[in-house]
Amino acid sequence: GQQVMQIPQYQHVQEGEDFTTYCNSSTTLSNIQWYKQRPGGHPVFLIQLVKSGEVKKQKRLTFQFGEAKKNSSLHITATQTTDVGTYFCAGWQAGGTSYGKLTFGQGTILTVHP
Amino acid sequence: DARVTQTPRHKVTEMGQEVTMRCQPILGHNTVFWYRQTMMQGLELLAYFRNRAPLDDSGMPKDRFSAEMPDATLATLKIQPSEPRDSAVYFCASGLTGVGGLDEKLFFGSGTQLSVL
Numbered sequence: 583g584q585q586v587m588q589i590p591q592y593q594h595v596q597e598g599e600d601f602t603t604y605c606n607s608s609t610t611l612s613n614i615q616w617y618k619q620r621p622g623g624h625p626v627f628l629i630q631l632v633k634s635g636e637v638k639k640q641k642r643l644t645f646q647f648g649e650a651k652k653n654s655s656l657h658i659t660a661t662q663t664t665d666v667g668t669y670f671c672a673g674w675q676a677g678g679t680s681y682g683k684l685t686f687g688q689g690t691i692l693t694v695h696p
Numbered sequence: 697d698a699r700v701t702q703t704p705r706h707k708v709t710e711m712g713q714e715v716t717m718r719c720q721p722i723l724g725h726n727t728v729f730w731y732r733q734t735m736m737q738g739l740e741l742l743a744y745f746r747n748r749a750p751l752d753d754s755g756m757p758k759d760r761f762s763a764e765m766p767d768a769t770l771a772t773l774k775i776q777p778s779e780p781r782d783s784a785v786y787f788c789a790s791g792l793t794g795v796g797g798l799d800e801k802l803f804f805g806s807g808t809q810l811s812v813l
Contacts, residue, residue: 615801624787625739627801670739674800683752684729684802688738 584609584675588687596695601658603690605671612674614647614654619668619689661694668692698722702788702805710813714776717808720769721790728771729802730756730763731787739787745771746794778812785809 585608595601605614613632617625629638631647631654638645644657654671668689675683701720709715721728729744743753743763753763760779765771775782789802 613800617802624804624806625789625802626804630801672802683741683744685741686731686739 584673584683584685586671586673586685586687588671588690590690591688592691592693594693594695595661597663598660601661601665601692603656603669603671603692605654605656605673605687607652607673607685609652609675611651614651614671614673615684616645616654616656617670617672617686619670621667623667625670658692661692663694663696666692666694698803700788700790700803700805702786702808704808705806706809706811708811708813709778711779712777713812714774715778715782715810715812717773717786717788717810719771719773719788719790719805721771721788722803723769725790725792725803727791727793728765729789729791730771730773731789733785733787733807742773742786775810778810780812783810783812 588605593601613630615630616628618628619625629645631645634651635649636647642659646655656669658665668691670686670689672684672686700722703718727746730742732740732742742756744751745765748765760775762774785807787804787807789804791800791802793800
């Protein structure tokens with residue numbers, strides 16, 4: 583079945599440093615989504631990427647979708663303590679969301695030291 | 697703001713007891729997912745429904761778990777009998793999917809923290 587792998591599992595940074603998490607799918611994806619889960623909270627949707635090679639930005643966050651639609655990355659510039667949490671990627675398998683299911687990566691736990 | 701409502705928030709029970717978790721999806725959403733979160737397994741898909749029909753429950757131990765959606769406003773996840781290894785946070789999420797061209801994102805409930813002693 584479809585697998586979505588995410589690395590690294592943990593990342594500890596000093597406030598102000600950059601952070602990147604990577605996501606790879608075993609199958610081509612129709613789209614990919616990113617979620618953030620604060621400690622003790624529930625996952626909250628951040629963004630969806632649909633097109634091959636797509637790049638989207640949200641303030642200090644940059645999201646990329648690979649050309650082959652099998653990988654994605656999230657980059658945070660100059661991390662802040664408010665960025666702490668677990669970042670998940672989640673992909674719908676190709677064929678659209680009428681088929682298949684949304685599979686989540688394992689998540690990257692980000693810790694930011696002030 | 698519309699939100700997914702899950703009950704109970706916390707449940708402590710003894711091994712062998714039945715546990716029922718409930719979820720009220722956002723009105724108008726056609727898809728409901730049940731996920732289980734543990735430190736070891738991350739977010740693990742247990743089952744999901746579209747237009748109340750079960751589409752995939754391959755992630756669920758069928759001998760003890762069951763998921764149903766008796767109507768559009770209620771989804772349930774039942775464990776009988778419960779075991780200590782079922783201790784986890786169970787999330788319900790809903791979304792509007794399969795319609796194309798929209799942000800087909802999921803909205804998660806606050807989860808049920810289950811502890812089986």
